[in-house]
Amino acid sequence: MTLFFDLDAHGRLVARSDETRRALADRAGRFLLLPAAPDLLVARRTPAAGGTAAQPRCILAGDLSGFPIGDFVAFIHQSRISGVLTVASGGAERSVAFKDGEVRGAQSTAPGERIGEVAVRLGYATEAQIAKAAAGGRPLGKALVELGFVSASDLWKCFHEQVTEVFHAILLSPSGTFFLVDEDDPERPGAALSVNTQxxxxxxxxxxxxxSLFRARIPGPQAYLRRREPRRPITLKPLEQTLLGLVDGRRTVGEIATAAHASEFDATKILYHLAEAGYLEAVAEPAASVDPAARLDAIARGMNELLRAIVQAVPAASRPAFLESVRGYLADAAGPFAALWARLAPAPDGALDATALLGNVGSLPPGVVAGLAPGGERTTLLLHALRELLFFYLYLAGERIDRATDDALGETVKRKLWQLEELA
Structure with a gap:
């Protein structure tokens, strides 16, 4: 039960409910008002009357700026205290439930830290599923599992990520108020989640x-990122390639993290390393928006130029066998991008029919696009598919041309490919 009262401009207490009025009446007497933070009212009866109170009780409250909140959390852990710690800072309230000093769950009113938002960001549920589960009035996590939207193990992963984010945000809170109440987590009674506080x-x-190190290159979640050509390319890991593929000059760091179903911290860490390697940089403004149809056409035309350049470098006598191998690649129904290559074959110069190719891309259902490309962008899908085909062309050409020609061709492809990736 939540008890509210108003303190008016004349210093009068006005109870907002009968329950609040009775609670104040039970403490009738003279109180000494203690100095406290603007958002905290602390008073002590004088003279003290003593006595005990039933649970739940506020056993500690204070000003966040007075000492590091991490020290207080360590005290909770070492003393094996059970209760709910609530921190109010920056217009948001975050709560962490403890059982014998170990974390059992977390709640937050901050955008991005609610369990439904975490589940969507990590890719375990859609916004429509969250809305349907929330409509029933049951605890959201339980409803998601009962409706079959999320498995119990995936829900545990979402709760664990939420706890980590809320806990980290509390440690970063420089000012505000906190209070510890010796009660069970009212939102998830009997929750099985248990995370080591230490x-x-x-x-x-x-x-x-x-x-603090990452901020030197990645200023924050609202920063825009654009690609650069590194002086010395390095081999990128799959997740690095995924995040780099989402950098288009128009997405923020936060949007990239969401599209990749990664936490903001993990995404920032990877993007920082990509910036260190020279693959991207932060910019203050988004790149100028280009019509999606125009971007698709530019990618198709640019890639066709590269495909033609590769075939041109292959000796004429070797081209028929080269193109036959390409036809086999495009006809492979088991390939991940088979739907894009339907009814396509290379022209004698190695290019593809751009009109037919773009028609295939446009006809794919959104769900198929989302499954093939991070972020569900058709431009990203087209670029990824043509890039795989381009690498197959280079592989075939490498068996038919000399080393010097192969190196020069590789440099040409690399420069043009970086330009095209800016369009995805």
């Missing part, structure tokens, strides 16, 4: 230290 503290401190 591990969360160490991970939180590590994240704070690393994030």
């Amino acid at each position: 591990s969360l503290l160490m991970d939180g401190i590590r994240r704070i230290d690393e994030m």
Whole structure:
């Protein structure tokens, strides 16, 4: 039960409900008003009357700016305290439930930290599924599992990620108020989630230290990123390739993290390393928007130029066998991009029919596009598919041309490919 009262401009307390009025009447007497943070009212009866109170009780409250909140969390862990710690800072309230000093769950009113938003960002549920589950009035996590939208194991992963994010945000709160109530988590009674507090503290401190380093190149989640051509290309890991594929000059760091179903911290860490390697840079403004149809056409035309250049480098006597191998590649129904190559074959110069290709891309259902390309963008899908085909062309050409020609061709392809990737 939540008890509210108003403190008017004349210093009078006005109870908002009968329950609040009775609670105040039970404490009738003279109180000493103690100095406290603007958002915290602390008073002590004088003279003290003593006595005990039944649970739930606020056993500690204070000002966040007075000492590091991490020290207080460590005290909760070491003292094996059970209860709910609530931190109000920056217009949001975050709560962490403890059982014998270990974290059992978390809640937040901050955008992006609610369990439904976490589930969507990690790719375990859609916004439509979250809305349907929330409409029933049951706890959201339980409803998602009962409706078959999320498995119990995936829900656990979502809760764990939420706890990590909320806990980290609390450690970063420089000001505000906090209070600890010795009660069970009212939102998830009997929750099975249990996370080691010491591990969360160490991970939180590590994240704070690393994030201060990342901010030198990635200013924050609202920063826009654009690609650059590195001086010395390196081999990228799959997740690095995925995030780099989402960098288009128009997405923010936060949007890239969401499209990749990654946490903001993990995405920032990878993007920082890509920036260090010279693959991208942060910019203050988004790149000028280009019509999607025009971008698709530019990608198709640009890739056809590269395909022609590769075939042109192959000796004339070797081209028939080269093109026959390409026809076999395009006809492979088991390939990941088979739907894009339907009814396509290379022309004698190696190019593809751009009109037919773009028609195939446009006819794909949104769900198929989302399954083949990060972020569900048709431009990204087209680029990824043509890039795979381009690499197959280079592989075939490498067996038929000399080393010097192969190296020169590789440089030409690399420069043009970076320009085309800006369009995806």
